[in-house]
Amino acid sequence: MRFPSDPLEDWAVHCHRRGATISLDSSGASTPGPDEFPLRVEELGDEAEAEAELREALCRAYGVDDDMIALTMGAQHADFLFFLTHLNPSDKAVVESPTFMPIRRQAEEVARVSSLERSPAKAYVPDMQDLSDNLRSGAKVVALTNLHNPSGAMLGDEVLSGIVDEAQRTGALVLVDEVFREMSYGPVPKGAYQLGDNGVSVSSVTKLNGLRGLRVGWLLGPPPVARAVEAARLYTSYRLPAWSCRHAAEAVRRREWFRERALQHAHENLPAVEDWLRRETRVRCHRPQGAFMAHIVLPRGIDDLELSERLLDRGVAVGPGRYWGAPGTIRLTFSCPRSQLEVGMAYISEVLDLLTRG
Template sequence: MRYVRMPIEVESPEEYGYGKIRYNLSESSIADQKLSDLKVTFPDLTLLYGEHRGNGALRELIAAGSGGLSADDVLMTTGAAGALFIISTALLDAGDQLVVIRPNYATNLETPRAIGCDIRFFDLKFEEGFRIDPDRLAAAVTPRTKLISITCPHNPTGVMLTEAELRQLSDLAKQRGCYLLVDETYRDLSYDGVLPLAASLGEHVISVSSLSKAYGVPGIRVGWLITTNKRLQEVFLAAKEQISICGSILDEHVALTVLQNRQALLEPVLAEMRRRLAQVTHWMQGEDRLEWVRPAGGVVCFPRMRAEPPGGVAAFYARLLEKHGTYVGPGHWFEMPDTHFRLGYGWPTADELTSGLAAISKALRG
C-alpha cells in the first residue's frame, strides 16, 4: 500500500491552527463537548485489555431498536475512519473493483487508492440534487464489482436517500453478488426521521458510524461497523486485532455514558441544528452569488458559486481567511471544483455562524 496525505487532513483547522481562524465554518460535526457537558465520571477503572469486539454493553446499546441486530453484529473501531480502513483492507485487493460515490469523505476514496484496486467513481450531480439514482448506479456495477460504497446522510452535501432508495440499493448489491457499504455517521442527525440501520437489510450490507459528528466527541475515537455476516465479522475482528487488539477502556467508558443518555443529548442538538439550518436557508435565499441543494441531515452543506468571484476562486478563499478570518472546506477536499465549498453550521457558536456567513457574502464580492 502507498499512503498519501489527504488534502482535507493537511489543510484541516487543527493542522492549520485554530488560533488563526476567527469563524470556523469548515467543521463537519456539532461543537466539541466536554466531559462535564456529558456528565461523564470515571470509576476506578482497571486499565486492562478490553473485549476485542468492544465493550459488550456499548455494543448492545448500538444494536438496540435496530430491527433484529444484536451486540454480536457490532465491532467497535477507532472512529468511523478505522472501520472504513478495516473494511477496505479486508475486502479489497488490487484486482478487485469498487464502485464509490463522489464527492465523498476522503477515507472512502483514498484507502482504496492506496490498496490499488480498480475504482469506478459514481459522480453525484448538482443538477440532480446530489441524489444517488439507483438505476444510474446499477449501470456502473460490473461483474467485477466487489463493493459499492455510499454515505447517507451524505458528506459533504447533507442529502439523504429515501428508505425505498436504500432498499433498492441493497437489492441491487444482492442481485449483483457484491457488498454494500453505507457510511451512516450522520444518521442520528436526520431531520425528517432516521432510516433503518443499513446492516439490518441483509448479510451483504455493512454499516459504519461513530459518535464524532452527532455527539461532538471526536477526541474519544469511538466508531463501529455492523454486519450480520458472521464470516465477515471474524475477518474484520482479525484486522482489528492486528491493528490495535482492542479499543481504549477510557474511550469506551465515555461512549457508553453518551449512549446511555442518547435521547437526552440528541433532542436539544436536533432542535438547535434545525434552527441553524433554517438560518443558513434564509441566508442562502438572500445570497444571489451562491446556489445549493438544501440538506436533509448532518450539519454540513455544499454551496456552489454561480460565477467566479472578483479576482478568481483562489483569491476568494485567501480573502475570506486573511481579511475576514473565516474558514470553509474548499471543493478539492472532496475532489470537486473549488467553486464548491463545504459549510459546517453545527460546530461554531451561533454568533460565529452569523458572522461567518456575513463574511462569506463579503468575500464573494471582493
C-alpha cells in the same frame, strides 16, 4: 501501500495556523460539558470488559446480535479495515462522488476505484443506471455516505434499499458511512445493515455525540464481515481503551438525548443559512436534510480554494469543495454559534463581491 497526504487534514491544520476564529468547517456537534456528560476515570475495569459493555449497548440500541458488531478506533478506521479485508488490488470498488475524501483514498490504496456521481442537480441521488453499469462490470463494493457528506442530503429507505438490492444481484457489498444518519431533521433513515444481507453500516461517537476524543467507532453488518474487520482490528491495534469504551457505551445508551441536543442547535442555525441563501443569489444550494452542513455551488469561474484562502484572511474557515472531489464548491457548516455563523456568511458574500468584480 503508500497513502498520500490527507488534503482535509492538511486544510484543517492550515486553517489553524492561519488563526481562523470562525469555523464554518466543523461538521460535528459540540463536545458536551461536564455537567451534561461527565467523563470519569475511576473504576473503568479492563479493556475486554469495557468492550463487552459497549457491544451490549450497541446490541440494545440497534437491535443487532453481537456477532454483527466490529469495534474500531472511529468510523474512518472501520471504513479502512472493511476495504482492507474485502478488496484485493484487482478488485473494483464504486465510491460516491463527491464524498468524504479519506473514504475514496482508502479504497484507492487497496483496489481499483470508479465514481458514482451524486450531483447537486439531481439532489445528490445516485444514478441507478450508473450503479447498474458499475456492478455489471464487476464491482465488489459500493461505498456511500448517509447523510451525504458534504451536502447533508439523505438517502431515504426506498432509494438505499434499491441500491442494496441492486448490489445483491451481483454479490456486491454496500458500505455506508452513517456518522451523520441519526442527525436527520425528520425520521431517521434505516441503516444499510437493516436493508439486506449485503448492507454494512459504519458509525462512531464523533459527529452526533461530539466525543471525537474518545476515538471509538463500529461496524454493523453480516457476521462474516464483522468477524473479518474485528480480527483485522485486533491484529493491528488490539483493544480499545477501557476509558473510551465505557464512555462510548454511555453515549450510545443516551443517543436520543444527543440527537435532541444536536437537532435543537441545527434548528437554531438553519434559518440563518436559509436566509443568507435567499439573499445570496449568486450561489446554489440543495437544502440539507440533516446535520450541520450545506454544499454551496459557487458562481461559474470562482475558484473554491482562492475563495477559501480569501476567507482565511478574514479569520473564517470553510471547506474547499475540491477536497471532497467537487471543485467550484465549498462545504459550509453551521455548528458554531449563530452570531459567528452570520458574520462568516457575510464575509463569504464580501469575498464573492471581490472575486466577481475582478
